[in-house]
Amino acid sequence: MSDPQLEPNKRFTATQRLLTAKQYKQVFTNPVKATSKDFxxxxxxxxxxxxxxxxxxxxxxxxxxxxxxxxxxxxRESFRHQQSLLPAIDCVILARRGSSERSNQVLFGQLEALWEKIAKRCAGS
Known part of the structure:
Protein backbone atom coordinates (compact mmCIF):
# COMPACT_ATOMS: atom_id res chain seq x y z
CA MET A 1 0.00 0.00 0.00
CA SER A 2 1.56 3.30 -1.02
CA ASP A 3 1.51 6.38 1.15
CA PRO A 4 0.30 9.43 -0.81
CA GLN A 5 2.30 11.73 1.47
CA LEU A 6 5.62 10.25 0.36
CA GLU A 7 7.20 11.75 -2.69
CA PRO A 8 8.54 9.14 -5.15
CA ASN A 9 12.15 10.25 -4.58
CA LYS A 10 11.77 9.99 -0.78
CA ARG A 11 10.96 6.28 -0.66
CA PHE A 12 13.23 3.51 0.54
CA THR A 13 12.94 0.66 -1.96
CA ALA A 14 14.94 -2.55 -2.39
CA THR A 15 17.14 -0.85 -5.01
CA GLN A 16 18.31 1.55 -2.31
CA ARG A 17 19.45 -1.22 0.04
CA LEU A 18 22.59 -3.30 0.24
CA LEU A 19 21.21 -6.81 0.00
CA THR A 20 24.06 -9.27 -0.43
CA ALA A 21 27.20 -10.14 1.50
CA LYS A 22 29.22 -9.22 -1.60
CA GLN A 23 27.80 -5.68 -1.55
CA TYR A 24 28.65 -5.28 2.14
CA LYS A 25 32.13 -6.71 1.62
CA GLN A 26 32.80 -4.16 -1.11
CA VAL A 27 32.11 -1.34 1.35
CA PHE A 28 34.35 -2.88 4.02
CA THR A 29 37.36 -3.38 1.69
CA ASN A 30 38.26 0.28 1.13
CA PRO A 31 35.83 2.57 2.97
CA VAL A 32 35.64 6.30 3.49
CA LYS A 33 34.78 6.71 7.20
CA ALA A 34 32.78 9.18 9.23
CA THR A 35 32.05 8.71 12.92
CA SER A 36 29.89 10.19 15.63
CA LYS A 37 29.39 9.30 19.26
CA ASP A 38 26.81 6.61 18.43
CA PHE A 39 27.43 5.59 14.81
CA ARG A 76 16.31 4.38 7.38
CA GLU A 77 14.15 7.47 7.94
CA SER A 78 17.20 9.74 8.08
CA PHE A 79 18.62 8.17 4.90
CA ARG A 80 15.28 8.55 3.15
CA HIS A 81 15.30 12.29 3.80
CA GLN A 82 18.99 12.83 2.95
CA GLN A 83 19.40 10.52 -0.07
CA SER A 84 18.82 13.28 -2.62
CA LEU A 85 21.89 15.11 -1.23
CA LEU A 86 24.19 12.07 -1.39
CA PRO A 87 26.36 11.04 -4.36
CA ALA A 88 26.23 7.50 -5.82
CA ILE A 89 27.71 5.66 -2.83
CA ASP A 90 27.13 2.51 -0.83
CA CYS A 91 26.86 3.27 2.90
CA VAL A 92 26.99 0.94 5.87
CA ILE A 93 25.97 2.32 9.26
CA LEU A 94 27.20 0.52 12.37
CA ALA A 95 25.52 1.30 15.69
CA ARG A 96 27.86 1.68 18.64
CA ARG A 97 27.31 0.53 22.22
CA GLY A 98 25.05 2.89 24.14
CA SER A 99 23.35 4.33 21.06
CA SER A 100 19.98 2.93 22.13
CA GLU A 101 20.05 5.10 25.26
CA ARG A 102 19.92 8.37 23.28
CA SER A 103 16.74 10.13 22.22
CA ASN A 104 15.55 10.01 18.62
CA GLN A 105 16.28 13.74 18.24
CA VAL A 106 19.91 13.37 19.29
CA LEU A 107 20.44 10.36 17.02
CA PHE A 108 18.74 12.06 14.07
CA GLY A 109 21.04 15.08 14.52
CA GLN A 110 24.13 12.86 14.57
CA LEU A 111 22.97 11.08 11.42
CA GLU A 112 22.40 14.37 9.57
CA ALA A 113 25.93 15.44 10.42
CA LEU A 114 27.29 12.09 9.23
CA TRP A 115 25.46 12.33 5.89
CA GLU A 116 26.94 15.80 5.34
CA LYS A 117 30.46 14.62 6.24
CA ILE A 118 30.34 11.60 4.00
CA ALA A 119 28.85 13.54 1.08
CA LYS A 120 31.75 16.02 1.25
CA ARG A 121 34.40 13.29 1.61
CA CYS A 122 33.03 11.16 -1.23
CA ALA A 123 32.50 14.13 -3.54
CA GLY A 124 36.17 15.08 -3.13
CA SER A 125 37.44 11.62 -4.10
Whole structure:
Protein backbone atom coordinates (compact mmCIF):
# COMPACT_ATOMS: atom_id res chain seq x y z
CA MET A 1 0.00 0.00 0.00
CA SER A 2 1.56 3.30 -1.02
CA ASP A 3 1.51 6.38 1.15
CA PRO A 4 0.30 9.43 -0.81
CA GLN A 5 2.30 11.73 1.47
CA LEU A 6 5.62 10.25 0.36
CA GLU A 7 7.20 11.75 -2.69
CA PRO A 8 8.54 9.14 -5.15
CA ASN A 9 12.15 10.25 -4.58
CA LYS A 10 11.77 9.99 -0.78
CA ARG A 11 10.96 6.28 -0.66
CA PHE A 12 13.23 3.51 0.54
CA THR A 13 12.94 0.66 -1.96
CA ALA A 14 14.94 -2.55 -2.39
CA THR A 15 17.14 -0.85 -5.01
CA GLN A 16 18.31 1.55 -2.31
CA ARG A 17 19.45 -1.22 0.04
CA LEU A 18 22.59 -3.30 0.24
CA LEU A 19 21.21 -6.81 0.00
CA THR A 20 24.06 -9.27 -0.43
CA ALA A 21 27.20 -10.14 1.50
CA LYS A 22 29.22 -9.22 -1.60
CA GLN A 23 27.80 -5.68 -1.55
CA TYR A 24 28.65 -5.28 2.14
CA LYS A 25 32.13 -6.71 1.62
CA GLN A 26 32.80 -4.16 -1.11
CA VAL A 27 32.11 -1.34 1.35
CA PHE A 28 34.35 -2.88 4.02
CA THR A 29 37.36 -3.38 1.69
CA ASN A 30 38.26 0.28 1.13
CA PRO A 31 35.83 2.57 2.97
CA VAL A 32 35.64 6.30 3.49
CA LYS A 33 34.78 6.71 7.20
CA ALA A 34 32.78 9.18 9.23
CA THR A 35 32.05 8.71 12.92
CA SER A 36 29.89 10.19 15.63
CA LYS A 37 29.39 9.30 19.26
CA ASP A 38 26.81 6.61 18.43
CA PHE A 39 27.43 5.59 14.81
CA UNK A 40 30.20 4.70 12.40
CA UNK A 41 29.43 5.29 8.73
CA UNK A 42 31.47 3.51 6.06
CA UNK A 43 31.03 4.38 2.40
CA UNK A 44 32.44 3.66 -1.04
CA UNK A 45 31.38 4.71 -4.52
CA UNK A 46 29.05 2.46 -6.50
CA UNK A 47 28.15 1.99 -10.14
CA UNK A 48 24.47 2.81 -9.57
CA UNK A 49 23.17 6.33 -10.06
CA UNK A 50 21.89 6.56 -6.48
CA UNK A 51 23.06 5.94 -2.91
CA UNK A 52 22.36 2.62 -1.18
CA UNK A 53 22.21 1.82 2.53
CA UNK A 54 23.18 -1.14 4.68
CA UNK A 55 22.64 -1.44 8.42
CA UNK A 56 24.52 -3.33 11.11
CA UNK A 57 23.08 -3.13 14.61
CA UNK A 58 24.83 -5.87 16.58
CA UNK A 59 23.17 -7.62 19.50
CA UNK A 60 26.50 -7.20 21.30
CA UNK A 61 26.13 -3.40 21.16
CA UNK A 62 22.33 -3.04 21.43
CA UNK A 63 20.94 -5.80 23.62
CA UNK A 64 17.18 -5.63 23.11
CA UNK A 65 15.43 -6.27 19.79
CA UNK A 66 13.04 -3.38 20.33
CA UNK A 67 16.02 -1.00 20.60
CA UNK A 68 17.77 -2.50 17.56
CA UNK A 69 14.59 -2.10 15.52
CA UNK A 70 14.11 1.50 16.68
CA UNK A 71 17.67 2.38 15.60
CA UNK A 72 17.19 0.75 12.22
CA UNK A 73 13.92 2.61 11.62
CA UNK A 74 15.56 5.86 12.61
CA UNK A 75 18.56 5.36 10.30
CA ARG A 76 16.31 4.38 7.38
CA GLU A 77 14.15 7.47 7.94
CA SER A 78 17.20 9.74 8.08
CA PHE A 79 18.62 8.17 4.90
CA ARG A 80 15.28 8.55 3.15
CA HIS A 81 15.30 12.29 3.80
CA GLN A 82 18.99 12.83 2.95
CA GLN A 83 19.40 10.52 -0.07
CA SER A 84 18.82 13.28 -2.62
CA LEU A 85 21.89 15.11 -1.23
CA LEU A 86 24.19 12.07 -1.39
CA PRO A 87 26.36 11.04 -4.36
CA ALA A 88 26.23 7.50 -5.82
CA ILE A 89 27.71 5.66 -2.83
CA ASP A 90 27.13 2.51 -0.83
CA CYS A 91 26.86 3.27 2.90
CA VAL A 92 26.99 0.94 5.87
CA ILE A 93 25.97 2.32 9.26
CA LEU A 94 27.20 0.52 12.37
CA ALA A 95 25.52 1.30 15.69
CA ARG A 96 27.86 1.68 18.64
CA ARG A 97 27.31 0.53 22.22
CA GLY A 98 25.05 2.89 24.14
CA SER A 99 23.35 4.33 21.06
CA SER A 100 19.98 2.93 22.13
CA GLU A 101 20.05 5.10 25.26
CA ARG A 102 19.92 8.37 23.28
CA SER A 103 16.74 10.13 22.22
CA ASN A 104 15.55 10.01 18.62
CA GLN A 105 16.28 13.74 18.24
CA VAL A 106 19.91 13.37 19.29
CA LEU A 107 20.44 10.36 17.02
CA PHE A 108 18.74 12.06 14.07
CA GLY A 109 21.04 15.08 14.52
CA GLN A 110 24.13 12.86 14.57
CA LEU A 111 22.97 11.08 11.42
CA GLU A 112 22.40 14.37 9.57
CA ALA A 113 25.93 15.44 10.42
CA LEU A 114 27.29 12.09 9.23
CA TRP A 115 25.46 12.33 5.89
CA GLU A 116 26.94 15.80 5.34
CA LYS A 117 30.46 14.62 6.24
CA ILE A 118 30.34 11.60 4.00
CA ALA A 119 28.85 13.54 1.08
CA LYS A 120 31.75 16.02 1.25
CA ARG A 121 34.40 13.29 1.61
CA CYS A 122 33.03 11.16 -1.23
CA ALA A 123 32.50 14.13 -3.54
CA GLY A 124 36.17 15.08 -3.13
CA SER A 125 37.44 11.62 -4.10
Missing amino acids: TLLACSNSCNHPRLGLIVAKKNVRFAVDRNRLKRLV
